[in-house]
Amino acid sequence: MSGLPEYLVEHEPSFRKARLPALYSDFRPQRTLNPDGYQANISAWRRVLASIARSGLAPRPPKSATANLLVLDCDDRLLGALESKQYGRPLALGAVVADALAERELMPLRDFLAARESIYRRPAAWGVSPWAVASWVFRQLGVTDALRGGADRLPKAQLVVLANVEAAAKAFGDKVAGHTSRFERTFSKAHFRKTFAGQLMEGNTLSETDVDVLLTSLSRDKGVVLYDGETVKIKTPGADETALTEEDASVAQLKELLDYLNHQTTALNKRIAELGRSARDAVANKNRVVALAALRSKKLAESSLERRLATAGQLEEVAAKIEQASDNVQLVKVMESSGEALRSLNAAVGGAGRVEDVVDRLREQMDQADEVTSILAEGDAAAVDEGEIDHELALLEGEERRKEEEKERARLEAEKALKEAEQQREAEETRKRLEAIQAPKPLPEGQGQKGEVSSADQSPEALLEEAAEGLSRMSLNEAQPAQAQSET
Numbered sequence: 393m394s395g396l397p398e399y400l401v402e403h404e405p406s407f408r409k410a411r412l413p414a415l416y417s418d419f420r421p422q423r424t425l426n427p428d429g430y431q432a433n434i435s436a437w438r439r440v441l442a443s444i445a446r447s448g449l450a451p452r453p454p455k456s457a458t459a460n461l462l463v464l465d466c467d468d469r470l471l472g473a474l475e476s477k478q479y480g481r482p483l484a485l486g487a488v489v490a491d492a493l494a495e496r497e498l499m500p501l502r503d504f505l506a507a508r509e510s511i512y513r514r515p516a517a518w519g520v521s522p523w524a525v526a527s528w529v530f531r532q533l534g535v536t537d538a539l540r541g542g543a544d545r546l547p548k549a550q551l552v553v554l555a556n557v558e559a560a561a562k563a564f565g566d567k568v569a570g571h572t573s574r575f576e577r578t579f580s581k582a583h584f585r586k587t588f589a590g591q592l593m594e595g596n597t598l599s600e601t602d603v604d605v606l607l608t609s610l611s612r613d614k615g616v617v618l619y620d621g622e623t624v625k626i627k628t629p630g631a632d633e634t635a636l637t638e639e640d641a642s643v644a645q646l647k648e649l650l651d652y653l654n655h656q657t658t659a660l661n662k663r664i665a666e667l668g669r670s671a672r673d674a675v676a677n678k679n680r681v682v683a684l685a686a687l688r689s690k691k692l693a694e695s696s697l698e699r700r701l702a703t704a705g706q707l708e709e710v711a712a713k714i715e716q717a718s719d720n721v722q723l724v725k726v727m728e729s730s731g732e733a734l735r736s737l738n739a740a741v742g743g744a745g746r747v748e749d750v751v752d753r754l755r756e757q758m759d760q761a762d763e764v765t766s767i768l769a770e771g772d773a774a775a776v777d778e779g780e781i782d783h784e785l786a787l788l789e790g791e792e793r794r795k796e797e798e799k800e801r802a803r804l805e806a807e808k809a810l811k812e813a814e815q816q817r818e819a820e821e822t823r824k825r826l827e828a829i830q831a832p833k834p835l836p837e838g839q840g841q842k843g844e845v846s847s848a849d850q851s852p853e854a855l856l857e858e859a860a861e862g863l864s865r866m867s868l869n870e871a872q873p874a875q876a877q878s879e880t
Contacts, residue, residue, distance in 0.1 A: 395473065396444065396449055396473045396474055397412075397474060397475075397476045399449065400440055400443075400444075403443075404436075404439070404440055404443060406435075406436035406439060406440070407436065407440065411436070412476065412478075412479055413479060414429070414433060415433055415436060415437065415482065416476060416479035416480065416481075416482050416483065417479075417483055417484070418483035418484050419433050419483075419484050419487075420484050420487050423487075433484070433488075434487070434488055434491050437482070437484075437485065437488040438488060438491070438492050438497060441464060441488070441489075441492070441498075441553070442497075442553050442555045442556055444464075445460065445461060445462070445463070445464045445553045445556055446461055446553070446556045446559070446593060446594075446596075447596065448461055448596045449473075450464055450465060450470065450473070451465055451467075451469040451470055451472075451473050452465075453465055453550075453601075456599065458597060458599040458600075459596075459599065460550075460599045460601050460602055461556060461560075461593050461596055461597075461598055461599065461602050462552060462553060462556045462557050462560060462598070462601075462602040462605045462606065463501055463550050463551065463552055463553065463599075463601050463602065463605060464498070464550070464551045464552075464553050465550055466489060466546050466547055466548065466549050466550070466551050467546060467548045467549075468546070468548075470485075470546065471485065471546060485546055486545050486546050486547075489546060489547065489551070492551075493551075496511070496554065497553070497554055497555065498551040498552065498553060498554070499511065499551065499552045499554060500549055500550070500551060500552070501549070501550040501551065501552050501601070501605070502550075504552045504605065504608070505604065505605070505608055507612070509612075510612060510613045511554075511612075511613055512613055550601075552605055556593075557605060557606065557609050559592075559593070560592045560593060560598070560602075560606050561606065561609055561610060561614055561616075563591070563592040563593070564588060564592055564606070564610065565616065567588065567591060567592070568626055571626060572628075573715055574643060574714070574715060574718045575643060575647065575711050575714065575715050577625055577626040577627075577628070578623070578624070578625045578626075578640050578643040578644050578647065579623070579624045579625075579644055579647065579648075580622065580623060580624070580644040580645060580647070580648045581603070581607070581621070581622055581623070581624060582648060583644065583647060583648040583651060584603070584607070584624045585598070585600070585603045586651070589602075589603060592606075607619045607624060615627070618633060618634075618635065618636050618640075619636075620636050622641070622644075623636050623640055623641045623644045624644070625640050625644075639714070639718075642714075643711075643714060646707060646710065646711055646714070647711070649707060650704060650707050650708065650711070653700055653703060653704040653707070654704065656700050657697060657700050657701060657704065660693055660696060660697040660700065661697065663693050664690055664693050664694055664697065667686045667687075667689050667690035667693065668686075668690060670682070670686040671683045671686040671687050671690065671788065672788060674686060675785070675788040675789060675791075675792055676792060680785070683785060683788065684781065684785065687781050687784055687785060688781060691777070691780070691781065699767070703767075706760065706763065709756075710756070710760070713752065713753065713756055716749075717749055717753065720745055720746065720749050723745065724745060724746055
């Protein structure tokens with residue numbers, strides 16, 4: 393046993409090794425002979441199917457790099473993944489899928505996305521026998537053997553796992569509980585997927601199909617978002633919001649563009665840091681050409697970063713204005729509801745707040761048009777100041793020279809200290825030799841009685857002179873035999 397069956401044994405309490413023979417057998421006859429055992433096996437397999445989809449262990453769709461977490465691809469590949477070396481393939485998985493379809497735990501993806509009303513609103517047809525409903529669904533999928541006594545077969549279909557959809561919807565609600573402003577609650581579909589795909593299913597990432605299923609459920613079944621295929625807006629609790637507006641689409645596009653610019657600025661900051669390191673390394677290696685190229689690229693990246701930061705600042709200002717305008721709209725609505733007179737005046741004139749808002753937006757749009765025109769007129773390539781590059785290169789070279797001078801100064805100081813230590817050692821050796829020469833020698837017997845002066849009675853000056861004479865005599869005595877030898 394290996395792969396997915398081993399994972400299920402280790403992580404699924406209902407898939408104990410002792411139960412595997414029963415779970416992998418054809419237990420369909422137990423539906424009438426042993427209903428309790430049949431239901432226990434069915435329930436265990438239904439939990440397992442939801443678990444392997446949620447954990448991303450189910451087979452991936454063809455030509456897809458990401459596994460579906462909310463949709464189970466039901467075909468022979470699933471049977472192959474569940475195959476055990478000891479027990480083979482599960483023989484009643486088709487009956488499990490039929491039961492899950494009958495109990496509305498699984499639902500064909502095509503029917504889920506095409507449904508006009510909430511899937512939780514059961515029509516009268518669902519009040520009849522679940523197996524009759526499952527029979528109808530399997531006939532639509534072209535598979536009926538699972539309901540007859542013949543060979544068990546799986547329908548080749550994509551099935552939405554509603555338990556996983558519920559878990560993802562709950563996690564989404566927890567994530568956006570603190571989102572209050574219009575800008576925080578509005579997304580494009582691409583930005584919604586980038587923001588939430590990796591945050592809702594315990595470290596796994598939702599696929600594009602999963603995002604479609606989740607958004608459909610949140611808008612149609614849960615009623616917590618507005619979604620038209622391109623724009624997503626989280627509804628404000630208590631607000632009467634029934635449809636998306638052009639302003640919502642504009643906010644979503646603006647938010648996606650801001651996210652893109654922030655990503656670009658992060659990448660440019662990283663590149664500038666890398667180019668700065670390259671320039672320093674080139675200077676340290678005395679490679680002036682590479683240093684100049686790195687500094688030139690760094691200047692261009694800094695110029696590009698400056699332009700993007702300026703654009704991002706403008707967009708953030710626009711977003712703030714939109715938020716302010718949205719607040720103004722709400723305020724105006726409250727004021728309009730205060731009385732018929734105010735409502736009629738505001739309808740005719742718009743009120744001072746609305747007029748100011750219109751003027752501000754007009755001025756802002758005119759300023760933005762002028763700024764866009766000036767940016768386009770500047771061209772794509774920014775001029776590089778060669779003087780600044782030379783100055784920065786000179787600073788880097790000066791820093792490198794200072795480092796070399798400090799190394800040379802440290803070397804000279806070390807040599808000086810070594811020389812002084814050698815001189816001290818030589819002086820100590822000389823002192824020891826002088827002390828050895830000056831040390832009093834024992835006098836022959838009777839010599840002290842001839843009136844000679846002993847070394848103990850001599851002064852230090854006399855001792856030094858005597859030591860010097862001794863050294864000179866020693867050098868002469870050593871030189872004479874050498875001279876005699878050379879003459880011979």
